Amino acid sequence: MSMTEANQPKKDWRFILIAIVAGLGGLLFGYDTGVVAGVLLFVNQVFHFDASMKGLFVAIALAAAAVGAAFAGALADAFGRRAVLIVAAVLFSAGAILSSVAGTIPILFLGRVMVGAAIGVSSMITPLYLSEITAAHWRGAIVTINQFYITVGIFVSYLVDYMLSGTPDGWRWMLGLGSVPGLILLGGMMVLPESPRWLAGRNFIEKATAGLRFLRGRQDVSEELGDLHRDIVEDSRRAAPWSLLLTRKVRKPLIIGVGLAVFQQITGINVVIYFAPTIFRDAGLSSASGSILATVGIGAVNVIMTGVAMRLLDTAGRRKMLLLGLYGMLTSLVFIGTGFLIQLHGPLTYIIVGMVAIFVAFFAIGLGPIFWLMISEIFPLAIRGRAMSIATVANWVSNMVISGIFLDLLLIIGRGPTFMFYAAMTVLAILFTLWIVPETKGKTLEQIEDSL
Template sequence: MMIYVIAIVAAIAGFLFGFDEGVIAGALHLLHAQFGIDPVMEGVMTSAVPFGALFGALLAGRWVDALGRRKVLLAAALLFAAGAVLAASANGIAMLSLARLVLGFAIGMASLVAPLYISESAPPEKRGMLVSVYQLAITLGILGAYLINLAFAGSWRSMFLFGAVPGVALFAGMYMLRDTPRWLVTQNRTREARTAIASIRGLPLGSVRVDAELQDIARTAESDKGRGSWAELFGPVARPALVVGIGLFLLQQLSGINAVIYYAPVVFREAGFDSASVQLMATIGIGVVNVVMTVVGMALIDRIGRRPLLLLGFAGAALSLGMIAIAAATESTALDTLAIIGLVLYISAFAVSLGPLPWVMMAEVFPLNVRGLGMGTASLANWGFNFLVVFSFPLMVAHLGLGGVFAIYALVCAAGVIFALRVVPETNGVPLEDIERHLRSGQPLRTLKRAPAAGEGILLGGSRP
């Protein structure tokens, strides 16, 4: 089915996201040996990716509406390949930091547009699972980076250069695909939109279902006529969606996931794994857990819904981070096993829930006319806090110890339980147009309910014209 091809191609951007963030873990000790890096230089180099992504997400939020989803992903693919080549040829930390800034810019663009591209193409009943393919690709990218680190253990240049391969693959794949029906409608390219819907759904052009979907998209686009503005984004209709988008990414990043990904070998060393090779193998094991549990999350997201999965994820992450904090704070070798169990449980909770759900919901909740702007703003928050966590982690560990840092992350996850209960809506199975109608109805976003089956009435908070 065409929608799966679309999801897989767009998700290559997720693989690149994970690869370019994870590859630094295995390269750090080689870079230390060759260039001599102090903690500040290390923080600048590793945080160059999220810093670049800040600007990539900000600009993509505008470009995605003006140029289309497809063209922005094509541009990101070129930047991925160029950044990988530049990193591999770096002659010092300054040039490597610049290369990672370019890669970060590409990640910021792609992390906004790829989930949007999938979400606007997917049928409502499969949207959560299909958008989660992007998060699965991130975990595969992280695992792939760890395996490349192992394969090229003596050459950091080869590690970075490998990232050009999926960059070229993303460009080739997107070149052969169309833009989304929703964007095509906003550009008055109705014939192309009809063709895109028919292709994605596997239906003939004259199908009643194709015409019905096209008409629903067109009605919503007509009510949203005009380019979205900042005033509209922060206005009463879109503001609840903005709170959900920014809030979920804030909590996701402050749960400490990128500190674990970037500095996993350091975490294992602090837990008592002295050999660099043992640390890397243990890190690969964590990468495998991340992939497997992401698949579990994909199987659950459209079955049990977004909110229950978020509650499970935040509660599990708070508990497991608390275990790590206790083990690290006591510095007892007898508790090393507790720390490792806590780390595995944390990765599991994150992969099932906190990893995919912010990306899924960001691509669902915003009205069409401010969707690019809203997702750009949510992504900006994501990368801002990503940068803060990655840059601050080595400094925080130096001053608070690993136990103190993980205790802070545990408290953030506990706050996430409250946020999920009081703010987050259940968007499972709800068409994007119905989510927008609910926002415009003035009812609280968290009261959104799944569209009833045919003959069961209308969606609470909105009516189908």
């Protein structure tokens, strides 16, 4: 877009309201991601899960998330971003309630599949929606609201886990309360506008104009609408089949998106999120409530540092923040692995707890938000939804594999070598970033497309 500084839209209550409500998609993601950590400590008392079944309990939702993400892009391109988010909110709420009342393993797993599918859809559509309604000069902060909501959802779930850890059948309430953010998202999306980019691409020009006026808080949006129209006309001159994903123009962005998706998971973050109480108990915190309380602190660090990232991404830049985060993650993973290898005891156990907190802090300012932000920026408009789906599916499949095998991996090679493996993967992530990941700070989506 060619907007001048004088014409750049200012943040006002309307747009902030939209960003907050749309970001609830991230809250769904975060709550369910975090609540599993507490549920895993208690659900086996009813269903008698061994390590493999615990891994399957986590992995089945992640597999459903991968499937949901796979279809989300095509659905969003066909029916609109807003409509798909509404369906995801309904599916999440229903799945959360079904999981909470389950009396058998098949019903429990069915509820988890529904929740997982909704998370997969919302994890891909929410950053896409936010990136398309946001002006370039504060897109980094607004799209990162999605990641901020993820961390808030994780923190809230840890608090819920702690408060219900001593309650009979508390794990059912842990799962059932996930329906609340789903219902809030459903209500909020009922009053929000569709993406003007999507509307203009479907030739709903009047609706696109009205949406832009609402978003920008002014009547004259002709320049921005003209930029949108030119971009759409250019894309309409060429077909956008799936084979476009294999062309030279898309190849590099696709390598970046899928690469960051995989590295976000194989460096170990969701192992920490899902199994933090288990890790802390293995490190020497004997009680379930004590392990969960330590996990609450980790959740608070995650929220705070994501807030820091929101303030820095549009000034310090995506690539610099990504590298800083990876270096910090590498250092903390080496300390965690070493701590388990030398079998720290007593007060020294808290060194591991502290290093887990540092690991999460550096993830929260780097790889956590930047993956979701960059996949919403780097793909051409003509295939943005489908390309984001591919990157999101890669993220969820990697999440499923890493989380599903974690407990078995601990039994096979031990805690120390497991975390050293994650450290080695972080080294690869650093090399990947240095090799191919570009800086997108301050560029419009059209400028990023041209540069790649």
